[in-house]
Amino acid sequence: MRARTRPETPEVEVVGRFVDEEVCPQADAWDRAENIPGDVLRRVGELGLWAPFLPAEAGGAGLDMVTLGRLHEEVGRGCSSLRSLLTVHTMATATVQRWGDDEQRERWLPVLSEGTTLGAFCLTEPDHSGSDSTAAGTVAVAENGVWTLRGRKTWITGGQVAGLFLVFAGTATGMSAFLVPSDHPGVRVTPVRHMLGTTASMLATIEFDDVRLDPSALVGPPGWAAGTVMTGALDLGRYSVACGSVGIVRAALAASAAYTSARSAGGGLLRDLPQIRAKISEMVTARDAARLLCEKAGRLKDAGDPATIMATWVAKYFASTAAAKAASDAVQIHGANGCGPDYPVARLYRDAKVMEIIEGSTQIQELTIADEAYREVSG
Missing domain, CATH: 1.20.140.10 (Butyryl-CoA Dehydrogenase, subunit A, domain 3)
Structure with missing residues (x-):
């Protein structure tokens, strides 16, 4: 992975001022609009908040988990929708860091750390209990070195704006995880409106209609995702x-x-x-x-x-x-x-x-x- 300039480490006090001055005054308006403006998301990137836990060579600040938690506390104090975007982005980014191969890290970690590409976590399905993470109507079939992904995920936080989906699908050997760009052919994004809470977190239903993926989309071995x-x-x-x-x-x-x-x-x-x-x-x-x-x-x-x-x-x-x-x-x-x-x-x-x-x-x-x-x- 190419060397990157080490960013300033986000400080709890600085983020607290950002929340007081730029988040709290607007959070109710975002809630009513069911949207967080792009300039706010870019500001989050300027503060180094998207993935500060990544090491410097991956574009992060090497932040410890205790401090990361305090940062998410501060953002949650101002707007749970914005904090929810940080949550799912953290889940996707940390997965690429820990379980991705060199090619996946090289391709995705720089843009994820900057926030120029946002990540989303695609697990919950409309026809299965959200608490049963092992149930998957979404499936991926391998044939001649190509994966074909079919199914639908819902309540996907940040799904309207994410550029990368971490998708869990059933395969012949068990649950597998795939990295799927949101603009990939066969991917359809439908906004979910009028939720009870976190209404500005830009939820979506994501459909995968015979999405063809090469082996580089697979995170880890097939059937390996559930326990890891x-x-x-x-x-x-x-x-x-x-x-x-x-x-x-x-x-x-x-x-x-x-x-x-x-x-x-x-x-x-x-x-x-x-x-x-x-x-x-x-x-x-x-x-x-x-x-x-x-x-x-x-x-x-x-x-x-x-x-x-x-x-x-x-x-x-x-x-x-x-x-x-x-x-x-x-x-x-x-x-x-x-x-x-x-x-x-x-x-x-x-x-x-x-x-x-x-x-x-x-x-x-x-x-x-x-x-x-x-x-x-x-x-």
């Missing part, structure tokens, strides 16, 4: 969602503290009511506890410890449910104003519900975490 590529990518996605959920808690807390400090009821400020102070205290505690769980998962990732998989499940479970509770309380605190378009808490409420579903639903997490607890007890 998929597991690693989903773990990173889950980590990003967990960190972004901490951001939602922070945003709900800030909005609630500001509102109750300015709003009067019964001759005094809302902030003086015991019920309000109890909710604020819960948000502060949830913010700090969720962040600590995310930091633990990040440290284990940096150490290469396989325990990071379960730590990330726990972090995502706690942080996403905490975000849903904090956002719900924030709407309650705002009363009728919380249900309208003039305050951000309605958007936070809708986005937080999505966090309880994506990258492993709350119920799937409860099963997974409990299974681990029973394994520990049984020795």
Whole structure:
């Protein structure tokens, strides 16, 4: 891979100012428009946020996972749709870095690191449960050295703007992963509108109509993706969602503290009511506890410890449910104003519900975490 100039390492404080000045003021407008403008996405690239975890020779800044999590927390504080784009791009880019061959890394990592090509993660299908990652109606058939890809993926975050799809498909030997450019013949992209939350994340349904791929599109050996590529990518996605959920808690807390400090009821400020102070205290505690769980998962990732998989499940479970509770309380605190378009808490409420579903639903997490607890007890 050709040598590249090492970019400035994104700093949490710098990204925090970007979120305060350029994201928070526009997030509700993006939500209503169901779109994030291209100049914002380019600004994300200027800040080095698309793939700062890549090594310098691949166009990144060699950022550690704990700091990456804090960056995704900051972006999630301002706009979960924008953070969702970072999430799926991270999943696709990290897959190319870890499992791609030299040719795939040379072709894709430079443009992915710059954000001139955005990546999307194509796993969920309309006719199968989103929680069953092993079910695949999409198939790829090999014949005479050429793969033919057929099927449909849906709820694909960033699908409207992505230039590269990481596609999972059933093959004769099991689940396989393919890198498919969005402009490849036979690929059709249909926008998905009017979602409950993360409405600006530019979701799409992607159809593959006899898409012919040469062997260079395959990531790793055929039938190899389920236990390797998929597991690693989903773990990173889950980590990003967990960190972004901490951001939602922070945003709900800030909005609630500001509102109750300015709003009067019964001759005094809302902030003086015991019920309000109890909710604020819960948000502060949830913010700090969720962040600590995310930091633990990040440290284990940096150490290469396989325990990071379960730590990330726990972090995502706690942080996403905490975000849903904090956002719900924030709407309650705002009363009728919380249900309208003039305050951000309605958007936070809708986005937080999505966090309880994506990258492993709350119920799937409860099963997974409990299974681990029973394994520990049984020795």
